Amino acid sequence: MSDKIIIATRESPLALWQAEHVQDLLSKRYPAKNVELLGITTKGDRILDKTLSKIGGKGLFVKELETAMQEGEAHLAVHSLKDVPMQLPEGFVLAAVSTREDPRDAFVSSRYETLESMPAGAVVGTASLRRELMLRSKFPHLIVKPVRGNVGTRLKKLDSGEFDALIMASAGLKRLGLESRIREIISDEISLPSPGQGALGIECLETDTETRQTVAFINDEKTRACCLAERAVSRALGGSCQVPLAAYATIDEEGMMRLRALVGDHTTGETAYTEQKGPWSQSQELAQKAVQALLDQGAQRYIEKLLSIQ
């Protein structure tokens, strides 16, 4: 066994926190090993002037990390699972999915206490079509404005008065020690989370059995089943930032999985929604049922319309 483990990571503060977190877990588990980080700036980090859905989506944040693994410069990459494309490139696997930080969205504002209390015409910043759809369908009196950049950049834009509020992932804010910025955790009944939100995904080469075994202890089976069900729904429906889609699964004490998913048209707020329940051992079947239920409600119509205007 080699005595070094190299983790490829993006260099945003959140990505670094997450990579350092895994570095910590690995160092504690394997005190004899040297666990290092390899910071990489991805195309997604460099192009900041366009919305994510227009520049090609999630793949932009992981491709360079995958190249580093292919070229033997790193053993594994740590990602926010929700940023990982639904279909990994040939030759890569999700070696581990960690337990989740809070998967819900957060309301961040210095002007208003809650999303509900915002008056007509107030401006909410988000770069996510899923959050835009939620706002359009449930809070049509609010104005949605795109915001990009990492967590810190977005908060600066909020503080400079460009927006009245932001909707962001609670997980990112908590990890960065910015929990005090959260005015309200938005219920998952109001804002259904994104596939994989709050979980970390560890990616490595499929053939690298040593790394796969090394990181296996970080994997949480139930979280993995939930996230894979969510990702299966997303994959079947186009699976990218270009489609406003939410999918969120939980498993109760009796082992029953509850999978909720929605997809819609963020320009009108129209939404197809489904909820499926069954034993968590059948999570992939539940995902298929959810997809079928969404298609039965005309989900294809939203997806085609979106893809045609891009």
Ligand SMILES: NCc1[nH]cc(CCC(=O)O)c1CC(=O)O
């Ligand atoms: N799309 C960016 C992104 N990717 C992961 C997180 C937060 C951490 C997570 O959800 O696991 C964020 C920030 C946000 O959506 O506000």
